[in-house]
Amino acid sequence: MAIHSVALGDAADTTISVPRRYAWVVFALTFGLLISDYMSRQVLNAVFPLLKGEWALTDAQLGLLSGIVAVMVGLLTFPLSLMADRWGRVRSLTLMAMLWSLATLGCALAQNFPEMFVARFFVGVGEAAYGSVGIAVVISVFPAHMRATLTGAFMAGGMFGSVLGMGLGGVLAAHLGWRWAFAGMALFGLLLALVYPLVVSEKRIAPVAAAESSRQRGGRSLRSLFGSRSVISAYVGSGLQLFVAASVMVWFPSYLNRYYHLATDKAGMISAIIVLVGGSGMVLCGILCDRLGRASPPRKIVLAIAFCAISCVLLSLAFRLAPGALQLSLVALGMLVAAGTSGPSGAMVANLTHPLVHGTAFATLTLANNLLGLAPGPLLTGVMADALGLDRAFQLMPLISVLAALVFLYALRHYHGDMHRLRSEMDGMEEGKRCQA
Incomplete structure (x- = not known):
């Protein structure tokens, strides 16, 4: 078996x-x-x-x-x-x-x-x-x-x-x-x-x-939540990139209503398709990262950087076009990779934290996603829309992906050293456990 x-x-x-x-x-x-x-x-x-x-x-x-x-x-x-x-x-x-x-x-x-x-x-x-x-x-x-x-x-x-x-x-x-x-x-x-x-x-x-004993659960393993520059970068990069995806998902029905003059039911239906494309992209990008990064785990971070850059280019270009089939196609392609960093970000968090606190580690990732992306993205896009118009806000919003890419690039520089440090600490914990036994 x-x-x-x-x-x-x-x-x-x-x-x-x-x-x-x-x-x-x-x-x-x-x-x-x-x-x-x-x-x-x-x-x-x-x-x-x-x-x-x-x-x-x-x-x-x-x-x-x-x-x-x-x-x-x-x-x-x-x-x-x-x-x-x-x-x-x-x-x-x-x-x-x-x-x-x-x-x-x-x-x-x-x-x-x-x-x-x-x-x-x-x-x-x-x-x-x-x-x-x-x-x-x-x-x-x-x-x-x-x-x-x-x-x-x-x-x-x-x-x-x-x-x-x-x-x-x-x-x-x-x-x-x-x-x-x-x-x-x-x-x-x-x-x-x-x-x-x-x-x-x-x-x-x-x-x-x-x-494991409660002492081991609450000691050095818990410190791994924020114990490296790479894992902190994973939290921040993931949240920043979801700023873009969340903004499109929340405001796209309004965009269709204002610039395509669609009724709310049709706008909602097209937006639901865009959401499903984004969800499918999470799965497909995760599979791609695992396949290409199996022999070289840092390659997953390289792909996360690529997803940020591609989504920025596609969405920026899409929202500079006149409403029509080409614009909708580019928005769908952009959303296919916009949330693609979720997979590699999760893999980084899992690899860079102790298994005993993985639930708490993913809670930290969830918190970062909400505080940096899912909450401020729609809000700030709305503020820009009030000041500049929703079309102009959508043109500027994808630039956040550039900042996310730079954060992932910083993580890439420190990933090997941080992984080695974590494994050394885990080996030390195992050795100490054997000595106590």
Whole structure:
């Protein structure tokens, strides 16, 4: 039977292994719960008009119902990921999924705005650390040379889940009512949450981590989160590049409405296709990085720099063209690589931090992505649009990719030395453990 080694760094070999089939089962279940995460989060958007009409809600109240989830994710991602690394990732993921699914069911049962707000609050608490802890579980059962692929695919799952949540939620709401839109997402999540711990075992995916003492978990391994210039650069470069991707995803429907004079439904449909292209690009760019970087891990960073440069050129050129088929084609090509740095960034973070704190490391990456990209990108693009026009803002916004490329170039200069230093520290920890035994 073929097996996957659970590697501690790129191209490193260890004695820990899991069956190939089991590794893919772990991926499928963890990815499925990620889809459920974003379906439960985004289904609300599909029923905005129905809630507004039934409860006479203001747009501000609808925005608050959506925004409270993002607020809780931002506040709790890091502390909950740290707790999951210490308490057990499988148990933590199961509880998270149960919480957000039950809270989504609570949305279906809500009778007024305050009850819906409380339910959405707990949706945010449940979803806060799932992405970071989930990817830590996934990379623990696959070899290190697949980390860019796995990270890219996992992050793309958020885009796919968002589109599914809004699409299926709209269908359920149209045929059965808005309460069944929430209930359908909740039942899907609860089913997976019940199956997950029956199939995924903490001891099978992390036998070494399960045997470590709390002292070792909280010591030098935790310091690796910010222990090198390369890993800090990975956080910063990833966040800056997502500034560009997030800006296009949020503002492109408005761009189509203003400059193509499309109705909101058609603009939304074309924008959804662009989002799916971006998600597919995450997967494809991750696969490309792993294939070309298997013999030379730093080549993944070179490709991240290339993705930044290509997206900058394509999007800058696209938004200088007149509206039309050529512009849309170039935007799609630009978005195909715009978020392609997600895979190599995740691989760098996994390689440059201790396996015992991978959940917390990916929480740090998620926090950087939000603080540097997903939050300020749409906001600053909107500010520029108010001052210069949305077309001019879209012409300037891709230049952020140049800064992201320079950050990745800085990481490339220090990557070898930082990797060697981490492995020396890990070897020292293992030696000390043997001496104590």
